Structure formats: C-alpha cells, structure tokens
Amino acid sequence: SSYRVGIVGATGAVGQELIGLLLSRSFPLAELRLLASARSAGRQLEVGGKKLTVQEAKPEAFDGLDIALFAAEGAIAKALAPEAAKRGCLVLDKSSAFRMDPKVPLVIPEINLAATRNHAGIIASPNCSTAIALMGLYPLHRKFGVKRVFFSTYQSVSGTGADAIDELEAQTQAYVKGAAIEKKVYPYQIFQNLIPHIDSFGADGYTGEETKMREESRKIMGLPALQVSATCVRVPVVRAHSVTVNAEFEQPVDVAAAREVLAAFPGAQLLDDPANKVYPTPLDFSRQVKCGVGRIRRDTAFENGLTFWVSGDNLWKGAALNSIQIAEAMIREGIALRPRELATA
Numbered sequence: 466s467s468y469r470v471g472i473v474g475a476t477g478a479v480g481q482e483l484i485g486l487l488l489s490r491s492f493p494l495a496e497l498r499l500l501a502s503a504r505s506a507g508r509q510l511e512v513g514g515k516k517l518t519v520q521e522a523k524p525e526a527f528d529g530l531d532i533a534l535f536a537a538e539g540a541i542a543k544a545l546a547p548e549a550a551k552r553g554c555l556v557l558d559k560s561s562a563f564r565m566d567p568k569v570p571l572v573i574p575e576i577n578l579a580a581t582r583n584h585a586g587i588i589a590s591p592n593c594s595t596a597i598a599l600m601g602l603y604p605l606h607r608k609f610g611v612k613r614v615f616f617s618t619y620q621s622v623s624g625t626g627a628d629a630i631d632e633l634e635a636q637t638q639a640y641v642k643g644a645a646i647e648k649k650v651y652p653y654q655i656f657q658n659l660i661p662h663i664d665s666f667g668a669d670g671y672t673g674e675e676t677k678m679r680e681e682s683r684k685i686m687g688l689p690a691l692q693v694s695a696t697c698v699r700v701p702v703v704r705a706h707s708v709t710v711n712a713e714f715e716q717p718v719d720v721a722a723a724r725e726v727l728a729a730f731p732g733a734q735l736l737d738d739p740a741n742k743v744y745p746t747p748l749d750f751s752r753q754v755k756c757g758v759g760r761i762r763r764d765t766a767f768e769n770g771l772t773f774w775v776s777g778d779n780l781w782k783g784a785a786l787n788s789i790q791i792a793e794a795m796i797r798e799g800i801a802l803r804p805r806e807l808a809t810a
C-alpha cells in the first residue's frame with residue numbers, strides 16, 4: 466500500500482533532505498503534502514519533476530494524512546503535533562519537544578524499534594549528535610555492557626541551519642578578500658575557530674546539547690543509570706557531525722572483538738585501518754546512510770575501556786533519514802501507524 470505523507474518545515478534544511486530521501490528511497494507515497502509557515506506558503510517546490518505548492522502548516526492541513534514528518538522547531542511541533550495526531554496522523558518529530566515525554570517513544574530503529582509499538586500518535590527522533598554517537602556505542606553496549614561514557618562532539622554548522630552554512634561561507638569569502646568578518650549566527654567567528662557552546666547553558670554548566678546526549682542516550686538504550694558526560698563543540702565543517710566516544714564497559718573489550726561487532730551492525734560502517742590512514746571523516750560521511758566508525762583502541766584511562774571515533778551525516782541519520790527509517794521499519798514490521806484507540810474509533 467502507499468501512504469499520504471506531510472512534511473512540516475518542508476522549506477528548511479532537514480525538510481529538503483526529507484523530500485530527497487523519500488524519493489531516493491522510493492517510499493510508497495500516495496500523496497506528498499508540503500507544509501511550512503505562513504511566510505513560506507504559496508512557494509512552489511520542484512519535487513520529482515512535479516511542481517508542489519507549499520501550504521501553511523495549521524491543524525486542518527493534516528486532514529487525510531497518514532504520516533506527518535515534522536522538521537520544524539520545538540514550538541511548532543508542540544503546537545501542531547497533537548493536532549496532527551488527533552486527526553489520525555502518525556507524527557515523527559525530529560524536534561526536542563516530546564523526546565523526554567514518558568508517553569512518547571524516542572526511537573532509533575536499529576536500537577529500540579519495539580518502543581514504537583506503544584506510541585500514542587507521536588514518535589520522537591533523537592538529537593543528531595545522540596543518534597550518530599549511538600551508531601557506534603550501542604552495538605558495543607549490547608555485547609559488552611556500557612557503564613560510563615564521555616562524548617566529545619565536532620558538530621557541523623548545518624546542524625544550526627541554512628543561515629549558519631551561509632555564515633561560514635561568508636566568513637570564508639571575507640577572509641580570502643581581506644574584508645571584515647561578520648558574526649550574525651554564532652557569538653564567535655566560526656571560520657578557523659571552534660565554539661564550545663551548542664544550545665543554551667544550564668545551571669550545572671552543561672549546555673542543552675550536552676544534556677540531551679546524556680538523557681536521550683539513557684532513554685533510547687534503556688539505561689537510566691548510565692553515567693554520561695558530554696562536551697559539544699561547533700566546528701567549521703559544513704555537513705556531518707563527528708564524535709569521540711570514551712566508554713567503560715562491564716568487561717574488557719579488545720579491539721578485534723569491537724571491530725567484529727561494529728562490522729555486523731546495520732547502522733555502522735567500520736572504517737578502521739590506521740596503518741593505512743583509513744578512518745572516517747565528516748566529508749566522507751556526508752550524505753551516507755551509515756555512520757563511519759574508526760580509531761578503535763583500548764582506552765588507557767579506564768579499566769575495561771574502549772575509545773573510538775564516529776562520523777555521520779547530521780541531516781540524514783541525525784534527522785531526516787532516522788525519521789524515514791522509523792516509518793519504513795514500522796511498515797515493514799506491520800506495526801500500527803495509528804494508536805490502538807484511534808484505530809478502533
């Protein structure tokens with residue numbers, strides 16, 4: 466069968482990737498409805514050789530849809546996702562609005578697809594840095610049991626959005642021309658620099674991004690007591706995030722065993738041959754379905770420690786692809802798109 470799919474935030478960086486991936490993955494579409502703010506309504510987008518007109522995202526815009534892919538900021542998801550679910554849509558939301566809501570499954574299909582069986586109309590996708598980090602950590606946890614983990618991230622500017630991509634480009638051009646470098650999106654120059662600040666600072670000195678990595682990793686892996694400490698840094702890379710993971714396990718983990726586990730995990734591509742300078746880089750893993758894992762070595766700071774490096778596309782596995790993979794897997798596994806109570810209504 467085929468499905469009537471709506472995209473909320475269709476004109477944004479992630480929305481554009483959703484359109485491309487639905488087409489390139491031949492998602493069974495009966496209809497594709499592009500929804501965005503009133504400001505963008507009326508714009509025409511070229512989709513698969515057809516011109517589609519963007520409609521305003523408002524409650525009645527969800528009538529008749531089976532799936533609503535939300536790629537908008539939290540406030541819009543908070544306002545409209547319940548409206549869409551009420552109208553019988555399965556909402557797949559990439560924002561942080563519902564991720565920690567106990568009634569909302571937070572899902573990476575390769576890890577906890579079963580959690581989708583208890584949805585009440587809304588399913589959340591994790592923060593991009595969490596999804597990418599867990600493509601390396603989760604298969605190792607499943608085999609060796611993780612106790613404590615440190616994340617250090619190297620996050621591309623596309624995670625902020627199209628305006629940040631433009632900012633890096635403009636600062637690069639200004640540098641080449643010897644012109645003044647302007648800062649609009651970030652508090653510091655991002656060109657030739659690093660900014661250890663993503664999202665907002667909490668009272669404990671951790672940023673929202675760092676708190677998300679801790680809380681979301683615990684929820685997705687079902688490890689409420691997992692010890693996590695993250696440092697999330699913006700780097701002058703256009704696309705794809707990278708993460709250094711230092712993890713302590715219940716038992717010693719040798720590199721060969723770790724490589725075997727990662728090579729067998731569907732969400733990861735093992736790329737680990739340091740003698741030949743082979744390891745993942747963000748440039749190589751942009752627009753890749755899998756996340757690259759390499760630099761695997763015993764961690765010298767832990768008993769039973771292992772450290773490794775992951776690079777993954779933050780717009781794909783970190784956002785658009787993960788949402789689409791949830792829908793694909795639910796359809797493949799015959800998991801109800803509508804919550805039980807609605808289905809009988």
Ligand code: 2RA
Pocket residue numbers: 592593594620621623624625663674779
């Ligand atoms: C970022 N993870 O990279 C956040 C949102 N995509 O800015």
